[in-house]
Amino acid sequence: MVNSKMFIGGLSWMTNTEKLREYFEKYGEITECVIMHDPITKRSRGFGFVTFTDADNVEKVLQSGPHKLDDKNIDAKVAYPKKQRQKLVTRTKKVFVGGIATNTTTEDITKYFETFGQIEDAMLMFDKSTQRHRGFGFVIFESEDSADKACEVHFHEINNKKVEVKKAQPKEVMHSQTSGTKGHLKTNHNRGIRKLSCSSYTISVPYVEI
Known part of the structure; x- marks a missing residue:
């Protein structure tokens, strides 16, 4: 149909x-x-x-x-949604936002996504050692319909930077058994992976030592 x-x-x-x-x-x-x-x-x-x-x-x-x-x-x-993404789509209020410019703030993210609906929370994930955000974050809408609307277009532009917007799926968001706090950082130097725990979910992000 x-x-x-x-x-x-x-x-x-x-x-x-x-x-x-x-x-x-x-x-x-x-x-x-x-x-x-x-x-x-x-x-x-x-x-x-x-x-x-x-x-x-x-x-x-x-x-x-x-x-x-x-x-x-x-x-x-x-x-x-594209056919290859349809089976991954679930009803959720939480949206992943990646590729965020370094000068973008939580207020910028909130103001931008308010055009799609009321927002419960918006957050950028920070590295405690540098006090800088890591280029991605999450937006939680008050309704699933608002999240659907935001994800109808895969790429958006915030502060002259193209960002990726998609529903928080298991590949990006893995529910942890223990609760964490926003911005809490755990580092595994052997594998080159940093795990960020945020509320009830954990994200593994590759990094390079400089």
């Missing part, structure tokens, strides 16, 4: 939600139309989502391309 939600990419900076809705309404009734914006600059991030009442309307869009809006070719496709 075809999903009734579509990802719309390649949007012009001039395109707003009203124009996007007006363009796709000719294919059928729309229940939701949204363009994603940068929370800091408030500018369009060049993509959005359109959800139809009837999934058959998605087929109409796919068969009638190419599409052009505000003198720019746009990419319209079904919004669902």
Whole structure:
């Protein structure tokens, strides 16, 4: 069965939600139309989502391309996880964020992801020896739907740096038997692996001595 939600990419900076809705309404009734914006600059991030009442309307869009809006070719496709990732997807409020710039703060992370829904907690994982974050962290939303929305796009841009966003899965997050504290660091020098315990989960991160 075809999903009734579509990802719309390649949007012009001039395109707003009203124009996007007006363009796709000719294919059928729309229940939701949204363009994603940068929370800091408030500018369009060049993509959005359109959800139809009837999934058959998605087929109409796919068969009638190419599409052009505000003198720019746009990419319209079904919004669902890649096939190879579908079996890993679970319902969770927790999202892993990797590749974070060194100058990015917890406040930056919170402000950015608030556009997807209410946040319970946001954290960056720190190395106690250097007092610097290790380039990754977690965001915990109040609802699983918000986490789903944030993960619909694999790569996001925060502070001019592309970051990876995905649901916290066993490969990245391994539940530990003992509780830890945020930012607690254990080092295994023999294997070149550092284990970070954060609340109820542990992450193994390769490192290089310098």
